[in-house]
Amino acid sequence: MLFSLGQFAFGLQTLPTDQLRRQTAWRHPSNSRVGARPARQFVGLGEDTINLSGVLAPEFAGSMRSLEALRKMADSGKAWALVSGAGEVFGAWTIENLTETRSVLIDNGAARRIEFDLQLAAVDDQRAEPSGGVDPWPVDDYWEWWL
Numbered sequence: 253m254l255f256s257l258g259q260f261a262f263g264l265q266t267l268p269t270d271q272l273r274r275q276t277a278w279r280h281p282s283n284s285r286v287g288a289r290p291a292r293q294f295v296g297l298g299e300d301t302i303n304l305s306g307v308l309a310p311e312f313a314g315s316m317r318s319l320e321a322l323r324k325m326a327d328s329g330k331a332w333a334l335v336s337g338a339g340e341v342f343g344a345w346t347i348e349n350l351t352e353t354r355s356v357l358i359d360n361g362a363a364r365r366i367e368f369d370l371q372l373a374a375v376d377d378q379r380a381e382p383s384g385g386v387d388p389w390p391v392d393d394y395w396e397w398w399l
Contacts (some may be wrong), residue, residue, distance in 0.1 A: 301325040
């Protein structure tokens with residue numbers, strides 16, 4: 253497991269990520285002053301975002317069902333705990349954006365390569381969904397990999 257967002261585990265079987273980019277901001281509003289630089293005051297934390305990106309190759313690594321599961325999680329509007337495979341706890345996060353680029357299309361329109369970028373936004377930890385989120389492997393599709 254590379255990361256988990258609630259019960260959704262990022263890995264070679266589901267959605268392989270190869271990059272994590274985090275951007276954190278702090279708020280320092282300013283007031284103009286005559287003859288001096290603007291006065292600034294620290295008023296607290298600002299936006300905190302994480303982008304997880306990678307390449308999904310459905311024939312070799314990952315599953316299209318994983319993108320669908322993340323979309324269902326985003327549709328719910330809930331927040332989940334984000335944890336790395338090394339045990340680093342990032343806190344509670346909501347899904348803000350999921351971008352996918354399909355390429356290497358075959359004759360039926362299916363993509364052999366799908367680049368994705370998942371944008372997460374930090375929220376207060378008490379907003380994390382206690383159930384952990386959506387099950388990425390629904391029972392009704394269990395034997396699909398065998399066919």
